[in-house]
Amino acid sequence: MAARRLSRRPVAESPPYSLVGRTLAQLEPAEGTITLTTWRTSGAERHGLRPGQARHAVALCAAVLATAGLAACSSSSSSSTSAAAAASAGSQGSVVVADLAPFSGPDAALGPTYLVSCDGTTAAINNAGGVLGHKFTCKGVDTRGDPADAVPATTQMFATTPNLGLVIGCTSDEAASVVPIINGHKMVAFCMTGQSEFDSVHFPYFYRLVPPDLEESYAMVAIAQQLGYHKIALAFGNDIGSQTFIQPAVSAISKAGMTLAANETLDLNASSFRTEADKIVTAHPDVIFTEALGPTDATFLSEVKQLNGGKMIPVIGTSADISPDWYKSVAAAVGASTLATSFHADNLVTDLAALAMVEAKSTEPSVYAPYIEKIGDGTPGAVVVYSFAQGLAALKAGKAIRYEGPGGPTSFDSFHDSTGIFQIDAYNTTGAVQVTGNITATQLRALS
Numbered sequence: 001m002a003a004r005r006l007s008r009r010p011v012a013e014s015p016p017y018s019l020v021g022r023t024l025a026q027l028e029p030a031e032g033t034i035t036l037t038t039w040r041t042s043g044a045e046r047h048g049l050r051p052g053q054a055r056h057a058v059a060l061c062a063a064v065l066a067t068a069g070l071a072a073c074s075s076s077s078s079s080s081t082s083a084a085a086a087a088s089a090g091s092q093g094s095v096v097v098a099d100l101a102p103f104s105g106p107d108a109a110l111g112p113t114y115l116v117s118c119d120g121t122t123a124a125i126n127n128a129g130g131v132l133g134h135k136f137t138c139k140g141v142d143t144r145g146d147p148a149d150a151v152p153a154t155t156q157m158f159a160t161t162p163n164l165g166l167v168i169g170c171t172s173d174e175a176a177s178v179v180p181i182i183n184g185h186k187m188v189a190f191c192m193t194g195q196s197e198f199d200s201v202h203f204p205y206f207y208r209l210v211p212p213d214l215e216e217s218y219a220m221v222a223i224a225q226q227l228g229y230h231k232i233a234l235a236f237g238n239d240i241g242s243q244t245f246i247q248p249a250v251s252a253i254s255k256a257g258m259t260l261a262a263n264e265t266l267d268l269n270a271s272s273f274r275t276e277a278d279k280i281v282t283a284h285p286d287v288i289f290t291e292a293l294g295p296t297d298a299t300f301l302s303e304v305k306q307l308n309g310g311k312m313i314p315v316i317g318t319s320a321d322i323s324p325d326w327y328k329s330v331a332a333a334v335g336a337s338t339l340a341t342s343f344h345a346d347n348l349v350t351d352l353a354a355l356a357m358v359e360a361k362s363t364e365p366s367v368y369a370p371y372i373e374k375i376g377d378g379t380p381g382a383v384v385v386y387s388f389a390q391g392l393a394a395l396k397a398g399k400a401i402r403y404e405g406p407g408g409p410t411s412f413d414s415f416h417d418s419t420g421i422f423q424i425d426a427y428n429t430t431g432a433v434q435v436t437g438n439i440t441a442t443q444l445r446a447l448s
Contacts, residue, residue, distance in 0.1 A: 094137045095363050096161050097122065100154060100178065101169030101192075102145035106239060106268050107293060109325070110192075114169050115140055128389045131357045136165070143174040145239075150174035154181050165363050166190070166353055172213075172241030179206055188353065188365040188372070195244055200415060205369055207416045213241075214248035218447040220289050220316045221252040222439045229314065233262040233285035235276060235300060237292035245318065249289055252447040261285040266292045266300055277303040281313070291318040295329055302333035312338050336429060355391040355403055376410035376418070378402025384409075 097118060103111035118138045126135050141157045143150035150173070158164065158181075167182055167189040175193035182189045183203040191198075191206065194213035198206070224232060232253050236242040246263070253260050261283040264276040277300060280288060292300060297317070305312050312334060320326070353368075355375050360368035375391075378384070382402040385391040394401045402409065410418040 093134055094163060095131070095134045095165035096163050097136060097138045097166045097168060098141050098157055098161060098164055099138055099169045100141045100143060100150075100157065100167050100174075100182075100189075101171055102173055103140055103142035105145040107145040107171065107173055107241075110145075110171055111140055111142060111169065114192075118168070125354050125388050128392060131354055131363060132361065134363055141169075143169075143171075143178070145171070145173040147174050147177035150178050151181065154178045158185055158187075165357075165365065168192075172244065173239065179203055182206070186366045188369050190353065193241070195241075196248070198415065199417065202415050205365060207372060207412070207418075209410065209418050212417065213244040214448070215444055216318055217245050217248035218252050218444045219439050220245075220249060220318075221256050221258070221447050222443045223316055224258070224287050224289075225256055227287075227314075229258070229286035231259045231261040231283070231285045231287075233264070233280045233283055233288045233313075234260070235262075235264045235266055235280060235288055235290045235292065237266050237268050237296055239268055239293060241320075242291045242293065242318075245289075245291060255447055266296050268293060268296050270296075271299070272303070273300040274303050274307070276300065277307050280304060281307045285313060287314040287316055289316050291320050293320065297326065298329040298333040301330060305334050305338070354388055355385075355395065355401065358392060358395050359401075373412045373416075375401055375403050377412055378409070 099111060099114045099118060101111040101114055102108055115138055122136045122138065125131065130136065139157075139161060141153050143153050157167075164187065167187055168191075170178055170182070170189055170191035170193060172193040172195050175191050175195060176197060179189065179191065179198070180203070183205050186205060188205045189207065191208055192210055193208065194210055194216060196212055196214050198208060199212050199214070221232075232249075234246060234249060236246055243265075250260060250263070262280045262285060264279055266273055266276060273296070281304060288304070290297060290300070301312070301315065353372065356371035357363050357368045359375060360371045362368050379400050379402075382400040383394050384404050385394055385401050386404055391401050391403055412418050
């Protein structure tokens, strides 16, 4: 059986839900199956990318920028972008998109990932004429993945970027500390965080297209349930984003009548995890739930396989594990054929910000923000569009539009979360992804 991943697809405003591929009940897990479940970006990342992974970042950034009407970002931009450079961009009439994310520290891969995604999307928008005569440029702002560093970095971002039009990034590492600051400046932000504290607190300028961590945890349990697993081991990294999965998973495991066989925390700075791996192997779990950034999962899973007599214990992971880098490192560690028969994870993508600017006839966040939901969720009679160019043409023709990106339609709630179902995908032996099924909102609610 090919390796599988779970992707979170936004759901339409009401049932019935459109399911893609076979249901989990039809899946026959092969021995040693590694299953991964949760959101975060393209093969590149939830809590967006999860720290250290390229989670849905590329596709998600594209979706956001298209809806906002933004344009070209430079992947060479960094937190060192100066006030002079910002002023220069402003003098050319450019609107700046700030990538507020880690460019250094344990999760240093996240910031560059978002900038790369910004490159392609904004280039396409600029090539289509930009938004209201404006071209767009990107600016990297390094939070170092630490709230203590993120707060002054965010303050400096506002002080040195007069033409700031949108903030992307803001991962689980720093979102809790920077979102109140961003919101206080009336700046729209699409954050890559699944932290549950945002599930019930309303920030008018905060939007999230990645699933709350608790939903991803429920999805992991739902997959284990349907695949017939009963004894669950947890192995999550010690970073902020990964740790938020644990408590919801423990609760859902109990509610599902399963057994928590082991719960180990993986230090992302360690070079070996034999102690943790040995405890898990000794507990004889049916499956391991995991998210650990950087090279941690590759080392950990290879040690699990070694200590388990050369056989891989099935694994269910988060969407952070759906990225070329993750696949390459883990496949090298445990074997591509083993990974191809033992891996699941989820993914999410959606476009939203550039077209909102066009319809609002303004690049001012306080003006275009209300149009994000209007274009994302649509209105009666709205024409469905799938690209910035299509949306721009429809708006110029006087039509109402609903933008639908690679992840499907959005459905924002009062807290600006777009909730949905999780899509199950599979890796084949070459690393390509195939859709195999979905977990519905009803299934998730049963475990909440």
